[in-house]
Amino acid sequence: MRILVYPHDLALGGSQINAIDLAAGVADRGHEVIIYGIPGPLADYIEEKGLRFLPAHDLKYRPAPSRIAQIAAIARRERLDLIHAYEWPPCLDSYFGAGLALRVPLLCTVLSMQVMPQVPASVPLIMGTADLGAEARKRHRADVWVLEPPIDVERDNPQISGREFRSAHSVEDEEFLIVSVSRLALDLKLDALVRGIDAVDLLASRHRVKLILVGDGPARDALQCRADDVNRRHGRKVVALVGADPDPRRAYAAADLVVAMGSSALRALAIGRPIIVQGEDAFSEPFDENSCELFLRQGFYGLADGAPGPNRLLGQIEPLIDDPARRLELGQFGRAFVSRRFALQRAVDLQLDVYKSVLEASPAARISEAVRAAGLAASMEIANHNPLQKRRNRNLQQIMLSAARSGEWPPPFDAWSAHRRSTA
Known part of the structure; x- marks a missing residue:
C-alpha cells in the first residue's frame, strides 16, 4: 500500500506522536508511508523513524485551499492507495483534495474528546475510546473502530534511569x-x-x-x-x-x-x-x-x-x-x-486490519454531505475570524490566565463555561 498519513500538526503532542509511531510500524511491515504536515518540532522524530516527510502549506484556514490543492497533486503523483488523516481539519483537507474528485479512500482518526460534526458521514472513523466510538456510531454511516493510543513499550520501559x-x-x-x-x-x-x-x-x-x-x-x-x-x-x-x-x-x-x-x-x-x-x-x-x-x-x-x-x-x-x-x-x-x-505492535496489527476494511468497502461520498461539511467548517472559520468574537475570546483567555497567575481557581463559572464553548 501507498499511504499518506496527515497529523493535525507536528507540534509536540500525544496524537501526533501516535500518528508517527503507527506510520513507522506500518512502514516496517513493508508498506510505503509518507508523512504530510505543517513543519514543526516533530519533523526530527519523523526523520529518526526513517519516514519520508512532505511539508504542508502553513495556511490558517480550516479546511485550507492551498493544502487541498497540494493533497490532490500528491495523490496523483504518488498514486496513493489511502489517506489517513488525524482530526477533522486534516480530514476535510484530504476529503476535498483527494476523496471527492479522485476517490482516494480516506480514514480519519479522532483523538479529541468529542465527536466532531465536521467529519463527513461517509468517512470511516477511528475513535480513541469506547464511549466515543459508541457515540460516533449513532450518527455516522461509515464504519467506526476504536483504537486506543498506542505506546512503544520497548522504547518506553522501566529500565530507563531518572x-x-x-x-x-x-x-x-x-x-x-x-x-x-x-x-x-x-x-x-x-x-x-x-x-x-x-x-x-x-x-x-x-x-x-x-x-x-x-x-x-x-x-x-x-x-x-x-x-x-x-x-x-x-x-x-x-x-x-x-x-x-x-x-x-x-x-x-x-x-x-x-x-x-x-x-x-x-x-x-x-x-x-x-x-x-x-x-x-x-x-x-x-x-x-x-x-x-x-x-x-x-x-x-x-x-x-x-x-x-x-x-x-x-x-x-x-x-x-x-x-x-x-x-x-x-x-x-x-x-x-x-x-x-496498548502495545504499539498490537495497535499496528489492528490498524492494518482497519486499512484493509477501508480499501474493501469505502462508502461513496455524497454531494449533500460535502456541502454540509463545508458549511460547518466555514461557519466555524467565520466565527473564529470575526473581530468581535476574537476580542471576546481574548477577554476570556485573559480571565483564565489571570486566575491561573495567582487568583482563585476555578475562574468565575460563566467565564469558564464561555471559554469551553468558544473552543469546542
Missing part, C-alpha cells in the same frame, strides 16, 4: 518528586495544571515534595507566576517549570508519581511509574485495579464537578507519599496493563 533528570533539577533523594509532562495550554490542560500546583502547595507544608512541569505553551507565564508564589511561601523551589522536552522519558523515570492525561499517562505507566489521571473540572483518579476499566471506556481523561480547591487531588497524592510499596505495586500493574492492551 537519576540524571533528578540531578539536573536539584531533586534531593528524600524529596518526593511529582512530574507532569504536558502542553501548557488553556484548552483541556490548564485546569489540571493549576490544581496540581495548588495541591503541591498544600502538601509542601508537611512533606518534602516537589512538582516539575515539563512542557511549554501559552499558559507558561501564568503558571510560572503561580509557581513563584508557592516557592516564595515555602522559601524553596517546590514547583519548577523546565520547558518542553522532545524526549521526556527520563522525566517520567525520575518521578515518584506522575500526574497526567492521555498518551502522557500511558507513557508513564509503560515506564513503570504510578499515576493519577487528571482531566477538567477537578477530575482526578489514581490508575489502579479498580479504575482501569473506567479509563478503558472513557480514555485517560475525565470531567468532574468543578469543585473549588485542590483537595480531591491532594487526598489522592498524600497516601502514596509514605507508601513506597504501594507505588511499586501500582507501577508494576500499570506496566503490565499497558504492555498487554
